[in-house]
Amino acid sequence: MNYSIAINQVSKSFGKKVVLNQIDLTIEEGQIYGFIGPSGAGKTTLVKMIVGMDTTDTGTIHVLNKKMPNLGLLQAIGYMAQSDALYSELTGMENLKFFASLYKLNKTEIKERISYAADLVHLTNELNKRVKAYSGGMKRRLSLAIALIQNPKILILDEPTVGIDPELRLSIWNELLRLKNEEGKTIIVTTHVMDEAERCDFVAMIRDGVILTRGTPKELKEQYQVDNFDEVFLKAGRNDS
């Protein structure tokens, strides 16, 4: 079977600390996959290796059947990091234009993509301001717009909705669902927000560098005999202690 993302026996340590321990995970095209787990569990480390920003110690990661890291996949993967990587002296528009220029897009596409992405995150009227004058939430929104700029097949979003108000959070999620349903995008989201985890097709609960459990939100609620996801999270943590 062809997977969008195939993670095979991946381990990673920093110094003596084992941060990920023999992770196996496959993600099919057109799925939204949520990574949840406590702070320090290893989610960001895993995500960075999927994007190709970091390398595994052992094991392999394939994205679109190509072994990572692979520079040829830059256009195919949109990544929103946990900390914003923006040019603060430039305006929002200049940031979007700069990142769009890194990809194979013609002038018309650049214009259309900037307009789409800025509109999605409700920044259209703020694009002429310098980023240093943006609030934390506005910077997150600009980072999300940048992750979408090249119309990537795969979106990897590390806590995309932190600092974003509930109304915009809902519209961003509606758009993620539309991107999945209508455009077949594959999306990975790390989150601490349990109602976001419920919107994913599959969820992997990561703790201490291992996947404690995985499945659809419904399966996990049944497995732990609870009716909301906060309780899944708490019980999964407890059962293993």
Ligand SMILES: Nc1ncnc2c1ncn2[C@@H]1O[C@H](COP(=O)(O)OP(=O)(O)OP(=O)(O)O)[C@@H](O)[C@H]1O
């Ligand atoms: N470059 C690094 N050097 C040393 N240790 C690191 C490095 N990057 C991450 N770590 C450590 O690896 C562990 C996992 O970190 P990671 O950022 O992957 O967790 P996380 O699950 O994403 O947490 P959070 O939910 O807080 O973002 C932590 O103990 C962290 O301190």
